[in-house]
Amino acid sequence: MPPTTRTLASGPCTGATNLRVTRDGQVATLTIDRPEKRNAMTVGMWAALPGVLAPLAADASVRVLVVTGEGPSFCAGADITDLLRGDDPADPMADVRRHNLAAQAALRDFPKPTLAMVRGHCIGGGVELATCCDLRFADPTAVFGVTPAKVGIVYTPSSTRALLDLVGPATTKYLLYSGELLDAPTALRTGLVDQVVEADGLEEEVRRFADVLASRSALTQRATKEVVAALTLGDDGEAVAASRYRETIAAGELAEGVRAFTERRVPRFSWPN
Incomplete structure (x- = not known):
């Protein structure tokens, strides 16, 4: 049966139009669909994400969720143009942070196995999304970076904890202090990703493993x-x-x-x- 595609809205949040859900049997795929901006997440997209995930979490026929990006990138992070748009000059990121944390919680607490399928840029908020998934599969084009030190913001404790649990304190500090990028082999070595698969086999391997998970208890x-x-x-x-x-x-x-x-x-x- 061919995959079915639907875009799920979430109240007034226009960002849902950039979050595309497809279904193929028991495997649902959430695609961040803003390739012209390397799938950077707007505040509307962060706000819409919990509402997009909720029906998938409640649907007994969905056994596994794959999260990926449209085109050659996974997600280049939060859209930087949103960072200073808040109404409070003392905390212009308040809305972005609130919706970002709610989106992360919705993905982290999704009750079924979640797999991040990463190609290309996985930066900032992209790493947050990937680390909220249970497992991460990447191809050799993947590059990972956490960049708050480049823009003068403080990484939230929950995001820091997710990174710390995967890569340990030294690599967490390396990434957060420097904003340097890790290539796919280094990400694999440090534990940030679980498998690196050749580019032409990534989707097939993710699907194979998703089907394995769907067959288990x-x-x-x-x-x-x-x-x-x-x-x-x-x-x-x-x-x-x-x-x-x-x-x-x-x-x-x-x-x-x-x-x-x-x-x-x-x-x-x-x-x-």
Whole structure:
């Protein structure tokens, strides 16, 4: 079945027209569609993103979300022309920061596996989007940079924490102090990306892996996401894990998984939302 395409609006936010959603089976793809600006995110796009993600999160038939950019770039960051447009001269970035943080939270808290597929520029807000995804696949053209030191702003604690969890304190400081760019091999070595795939095979590999994820237990995946988040915040994760464990038993997923293993077949999980 060919992929279906739809653009999702989000109230009065005109930025939703630059966020394109396509569906192919159980895999949804969110494409940042502003290639003439290397997919830089306007304040309207940040504001629209939670509303675009919400129906995908609620749709039980969506098992995996891929986030990518139209054309040769993933996302060149926040549109710099928005940074000084706020009404408060003491904090002209207030609106941008508020919508940016809400967008990051919506992507970070998306209840299903999320994969960033990165080509070309992944800078600033692009890195924020990529690090909010569960995993990052890139091709050799990908370059990564975090540039607040170039424009005199302070990177938010949540964005800093996401970077820190992936690459550790030294590389986090290197990126934030300097604004220097990392090429794809360096990003792989430091842990900023999980796989680097040749350019002509990137989309195929992302789709292959997305299909693998779609075939696995949704409850196991959701439990993993929740426990990892709890551990990152200093919680031991025991309550979350125990709750989800009981849920897999009640849903029959544990029994189906064991039966499928002993019968040497692919499990048929119920894929609850």
